[in-house]
Structure formats: C-alpha cells, structure tokens
Amino acid sequence: MNAPTGTVTGKDRYRSGVMEYKRMGYWEPDYVPKDTDVIALFRVTPQDGVDPTEAAAAVAGESSTATWTVVWTDRLTAAEKYRAKCYRLDEVPNAPGVYFAYIAYDLDLFEPGSIANLTASIIGNVFGFKPLKALRLEDMRLPVAYVKTFQGPATGIVVERERLDKFGRPLLGATVKPKLGLSGRNYGRVVYEALKGGLDFTKDDENINSQPFMHWRDRFLYCMEAVNKAQAASGEIKGTYLNVTAGTMEDMYERAEFAKELGSNIVMIDLVIGYTAIQSMAKWARRNDMILHLHRAGHGTYTRQKAHGVSFRVIAKWMRLAGVDHIHAGTVVGKLEGDPNTTRGYYDICREDHNPIDLEHGVFFEQHWASLNKLMPVASGGIHAGQMHQLLSLLGEDVVLQFGGGTIGHPLGIQAGATANRVALEAMIMARNEGRDYLHEGPEILAKAAQTCTPLKHALEIWKDVTFNYESTDTPDFVPSASVSM
Amino acid sequence: MRITQGCFSFLPDLTDEQITAQVQYCLDKGWAVNLEFTDDPHPRNTYWDMWGLPMFDIRDAAGIMMELAECRRVYGNRYIRLSGFDSSHGWESVRISFLVNRPKEEPGFRLNRQEGVGRRVTYSTHAYAADLPEEQRYQ
Numbered sequence: 001m002n003a004p005t006g007t008v009t010g011k012d013r014y015r016s017g018v019m020e021y022k023r024m025g026y027w028e029p030d031y032v033p034k035d036t037d038v039i040a041l042f043r044v045t046p047q048d049g050v051d052p053t054e055a056a057a058a059v060a061g062e063s064s065t066a067t068w069t070v071v072w073t074d075r076l077t078a079a080e081k082y083r084a085k086c087y088r089l090d091e092v093p094n095a096p097g098v099y100f101a102y103i104a105y106d107l108d109l110f111e112p113g114s115i116a117n118l119t120a121s122i123i124g125n126v127f128g129f130k131p132l133k134a135l136r137l138e139d140m141r142l143p144v145a146y147v148k149t150f151q152g153p154a155t156g157i158v159v160e161r162e163r164l165d166k167f168g169r170p171l172l173g174a175t176v177k178p179k180l181g182l183s184g185r186n187y188g189r190v191v192y193e194a195l196k197g198g199l200d201f202t203k204d205d206e207n208i209n210s211q212p213f214m215h216w217r218d219r220f221l222y223c224m225e226a227v228n229k230a231q232a233a234s235g236e237i238k239g240t241y242l243n244v245t246a247g248t249m250e251d252m253y254e255r256a257e258f259a260k261e262l263g264s265n266i267v268m269i270d271l272v273i274g275y276t277a278i279q280s281m282a283k284w285a286r287r288n289d290m291i292l293h294l295h296r297a298g299h300g301t302y303t304r305q306k307a308h309g310v311s312f313r314v315i316a317k318w319m320r321l322a323g324v325d326h327i328h329a330g331t332v333v334g335k336l337e338g339d340p341n342t343t344r345g346y347y348d349i350c351r352e353d354h355n356p357i358d359l360e361h362g363v364f365f366e367q368h369w370a371s372l373n374k375l376m377p378v379a380s381g382g383i384h385a386g387q388m389h390q391l392l393s394l395l396g397e398d399v400v401l402q403f404g405g406g407t408i409g410h411p412l413g414i415q416a417g418a419t420a421n422r423v424a425l426e427a428m429i430m431a432r433n434e435g436r437d438y439l440h441e442g443p444e445i446l447a448k449a450a451q452t453c454t455p456l457k458h459a460l461e462i463w464k465d466v467t468f469n470y471e472s473t474d475t476p477d478f479v480p481s482a483s484v485s486m
Numbered sequence: 487m488r489i490t491q492g493c494f495s496f497l498p499d500l501t502d503e504q505i506t507a508q509v510q511y512c513l514d515k516g517w518a519v520n521l522e523f524t525d526d527p528h529p530r531n532t533y534w535d536m537w538g539l540p541m542f543d544i545r546d547a548a549g550i551m552m553e554l555a556e557c558r559r560v561y562g563n564r565y566i567r568l569s570g571f572d573s574s575h576g577w578e579s580v581r582i583s584f585l586v587n588r589p590k591e592e593p594g595f596r597l598n599r600q601e602g603v604g605r606r607v608t609y610s611t612h613a614y615a616a617d618l619p620e621e622q623r624y625q
Binding site for chain 2: 158161162165166167168169198221224225228229231232233234235236237261262263353371374419422423426427429430433434435449452453
C-alpha cells in the first residue's frame with residue numbers, strides 16, 4: 001500500500017504548471033512524525049480511478065500549503081516544513097476502495113489556543129475537494145506542546161464535584177419538557193419539582209433561548225426561585241443549566257452575567273454557536289466561577305455517517321481543549337446513536353489524563369492531556385431508572401445521567417420521578433461498592449430498593465419494556481490482529 | 487426534614503454492616519477514610535469539624551468502625567459524615583462521602599428572600615439550628 005515517495009526536488013519541483021500532489025512533497029512514507037506534530041487520521045474515499053496515494057497526498061496538500069498549481073512563491077518560505085505530510089496509508093478493513101490516511105502537520109502551522117484556526121486547516125477547503133467522493137476526520141493526535149496553549153475545561157470534574165459537594169455517584173439531571181411552549185412560571189414549576197424530588201440539576205433544552213412564549217429573563221428568574229427553594233428544602237446544592245445561547249456574543253454575555261448575578265452555578269451553550277464563541281464563553285466561565293455545560297446540538301449532521309464528516313471523538317477532543325465542563329457524549333442504551341465501544345472511546349477522551357491507543361474503542365492515537373481539566377460527559381436521551389445497572393456499568397461514575405421523560409413522565413408526578421431515579425442510583429452504587437455483580441443482579445437490586453420506594457416501583461413497572469435496539473451507523477473499523485495498529 | 491447530602495441519603499439510614507462494606511470499598515481503593523461532624527448542615531458549610539486526621543494509616547475496616555463508634559459516643563446528636571479521600575494525581579480530592587449519623591430532630595432551613603429592584607430577589611439559606619449558639623444546638 002505504501003508506495004515509495006516520488007517527491008521531485010530542486011529546480012524541477014518549481015517548474016510552472018500542474019504537478020501531482022504526491023510528487024510535490026505531500027506523500028512522504030519515510031517521514032517519522034515529531035513529538036510536536038499534530039497528526040490527523042482521515043478516512044479517504046477517492047473518486048473512481050483516482051490513485052489512493054495521490055488522493056491522500058491531496059488531502060495533506062489541501063489542508064496545508066498546496067494550491068492546484070505550482071507557485072514559485074513557495075521558494076520564499078521554508079516550504080518543506082510547512083507542507084503537511086501523509087506518511088502512511090492503510091486499506092480500511094472490510095471496505096474496498098476506502099483508506100485511512102495518516103497526515104502529520106508541523107506545529108508552526110497553527111495559532112496557539114485557537115480551535116478556529118486548527119479547524120480552518122484540518123477541515124477547511126479539503127472536505128469539498130472534487131477528486132474525493134467522501135472524506136472523514138476520524139481522530140487526531142494533539143501534541144502536549146499544543147494542548148498547553150489551551151485553557152481547557154473552565155471548572156473540571158474534580159472542582160465541579162467539590163463545588164457541588166457531591167461525590168461517589170453520577171450526578172442526576174433532567175431536561176425540562178415540553179422543550180417548547182412553557183411560560184416562565186410553568187417552566188420553573190418543573191424545575192422545582194424535579195430538584196426537590198432528588199435531582200441535582202435540571203436543564204434547558206438546546207432550542208430554549210428567548211422566544212415569544214418565554215423570554216430569557218423570565219425563565220432565569222423563575223428557575224432561580226425554584227433552585228433556591230429546592231436547595232433549602234433538601235439541604236443540598238442544586239443547579240439548573242440556564243441556556244445563554246443567543247444571536248450575538250453581546251447577548252450571550254448579557255445573559256450569562258444575569259445568571260451570575262442571580263446566583264446560578266452553571267450556564268449552558270449549544271455547539272451551534274461555533275468554536276470561537278465556545279472558547280469565549282469558556283474564558284468567561286473560568287473568570288466567573290461558573291460551570292459551563294455544552295449541548296452538542298447539530299453534531300449529528302457531520303458525525304453520524306461513517307464515510308463523510310468528522311467523528312465525534314475529534315469534536316470531544318476539540319471541546320476539551322476549548323474549555324467546556326459538560327458535553328453530551330451518548331448513552332449507548334438510550335434513544336440516540338451510540339455504539340458501546342465507540343461511546344466508551346468518547347468517555348475516555350473526556351475523562352482520562354492519558355489515552356492509550358485503543359482501536360476497539362475507535363481511539364487511533366495515544367494522547368497525553370498534560371493535566372488539562374477533565375470534561376464531564378452527559379448521558380441524555382431515552383434513559384430510565386430500570387437501566388441504572390447498565391448505565392453505571394457502561395458509563396461509570398463521573399457522568400451526568402439525564403432522565404428527562406424518565407422524570408417528568410412519571411405517573412405519580414415529577415417529584416416522584418426524580419425520587420425514583422435517585423433511589424435507583426444510590427441503591428446501585430451501594431451494591432457496586434459492596435462488591436456485588438450489580439450488572440447481572442441489577443433488576444433484583446432495583447426491585448429490592450423499590451420495596452421501600454413506591455415511586456421506583458411505578459417507574460420500573462411503566463418503563464420495563466422500553467429499549468432502543470437499533471443498529472449503530474458509526475462503529476470502529478479494525479481487525480484485532482491489527483493492520484490498522486500503529 | 488431530612489437533609490439529603492452525601493451519596494446514600496435517599497436510602498434508609500445505613501446499618502453498621504452496610505457502612506463497614508463501604509469502608510472496605512474505600513480501603514480496597516487505597517483511599518484514606520475521614521470522619522467529620524457538624525451542627526451546621528448548611529449546604530455551603532464545607533469545613534465540618536474533623537474527628538482527628540484522615541485515617542491514612544488504618545487499613546482495617548474494624549479499626550475505622552471503632553473510631554466511628556467513639557465519634558458517635560461524643561457527637562451522637564450531630565451530623566457525622568464519612569468520606570474517602572484519593573490522593574492520586576489528577577484527583578487529589580474526595581471520592582465518596584455519605585452521612586453515617588443524624589441528629590434526632592432535623593429542623594432544616596429557612597429560605598430568605600430579599601426583594602430588590604425590578605423583579606430581582608436575593609436568596610439566602612438559613613439553618614434553623616444555627617439560630618442557637620454552638621453549644622446549645624441539637625441538645
């Protein structure tokens with residue numbers, strides 16, 4: 001697969017006209033990436049008849065220095081340093097005509113601390129390049145030298161837990177439903193009931209901003225009444241993610257400042273506000289001791305299909321650099337896309353200080369995070385108390401479990417729904433710590449806890465048959481014996 | 487009211503046998519068990535009084551349960567919490583924390599509202615127990 005380089009050198013390299021990318025210095029199979037290089041792994045599907053090596057070299061070229069023709073002005077620069085180099089090309093297992101291309105970029109190609117600049121190169125023009133049928137960014141290796149130019153999560157998992165005084169179990173949340181249409185006063189009712197019933201957090205949905213049925217100030221005021229009242233009723237810290245997403249940065253800052261003045265401990269933004277706005281809000285959150293929740297609204301448009309787009313594991317890496325504290329990262333068992341192994345890879349990227357190569361989980365590179373704060377994954381969408389043993393086993397302890405419908409849809413009311421979830425969670429944690437085989441004994445553990453908790457009994461009964469078993473579209477491609485290993 | 491701090495507050499109060507199992511879990515993880523007590527359970531009261539130092543060197547659950555029994559003998563009508571502290575790099579904080587003792591009566595909290603300009607309200611949470619001088623709370 002890895003043909004020798006055909007790079008043309010000297011005077012001939014700069015003769016005017018068109019030259020194949022693989023001859024211009026973008027295909028260098030002998031190149032050994034430096035510790036300081038940014039490395040990207042692309043899944044490349046060339047158009048029929050296009051030489052895969054040329055296609056991969058073109059990806060390297062178009063995401064770094066190249067244009068369609070030779071330019072003499074390259075000779076005014078240290079061009080060889082600035083050229084991205086495709087140094088390895090593998091066939092994707094069980095996918096004829098599709099290739100994994102490893103491309104190394106010199107660190108000097110990127111502005112420190114700017115996701116916008118990184119992405120303008122790596123996923124800029126190149127995704128529309130005609131000789132390719134499809135292109136997907138699968139994974140990236142971010143060198144420590146580059147990681148250190150980013151703030152990272154404003155708060156981080158450890159400090160978030162310290163601030164909330166909540167340790168040893170996943171946090172519990174719920175998204176207020178219906179997501180659209182409630183007035184501020186009615187919205188605050190849901191928040192109060194859910195928090196008083198036993199949840200730690202409630203959450204605005206991604207598209208709750210400031211609409212005719214509820215303007216943002218009204219929502220913030222009623223929500224903070226609910227938070228404070230539930231806090232006094234329970235003696236524990238509560239919070240509600242106030243979504244400050246808006247049309248301009250000025251509006252977002254205004255909303256965030258108001259949330260701060262009202263004493264909220266957390267605000268929320270949507271991925272669709274863009275990388276620069278996210279980094280701005282992360283800096284604001286760090287300055288103002290605020291936890292920053294990110295809803296990954298919109299990501300499914302480019303992360304879900306395996307052939308084209310950007311893998312969510314890359315988005316998770318960018319968001320850890322950008323500095324959010326929470327990110328929706330999948331539930332596996334819920335209603336939204338999520339292969340168990342792939343999701344596990346996302347969680348590791350969010351929470352570990354070091355990720356080893358783990359092809360089974362879709363992690364292609366070793367990644368050192370250099371003590372950058374940890375990012376709390378959020379599991380949300382179609383989960384309920386009856387799945388608690390599976391959720392704990394699949395997702396671990398440092399996660400926010402969000403039961404929206406599973407709280408608000410409870411037949412005895414929202415407080416009862418919240419209590420059912422909290423009791424199920426605490427019973428499962430206790431059993432796990434006692435050394436029980438909680439994954440297999442889960443249903444019995446829940447049934448036992450339900451004996452002293454009527455709300456849990458109802459929850460287990462009403463949702464007992466709810467599962468979402470569909471084929472995942474985004475799964476790792478690897479052969480255990482490793483044609484893809486490093 | 488029943489305050490719900492700590493990770494098992496929604497379950498019935500733990501028996502000593504159940505507490506021992508959780509202590510063993512902490513010890514198996516290599517965490518230091520710590521006992522703290524307070525007469526002011528305000529949710530932002532971070533620094534409860536320590537029952538001695540964190541027990542870095544007691545690696546036996548029975549020894550820790552003896553300390554708990556002694557702490558209960560002296561402060562049996564206050565809140566006592568047991569926590570496991572993980573000193574490994576990247577965490578260096580509490581890993582688990584739960585209540586192992588409550589006072590007989592839990593008077594709870596008053597929510598104070600101070601109305602301000604516009605519709606702004608400034609909230610504060612006030613523990614009824616804290617109305618009394620320290621020595622007279624939870625008599």
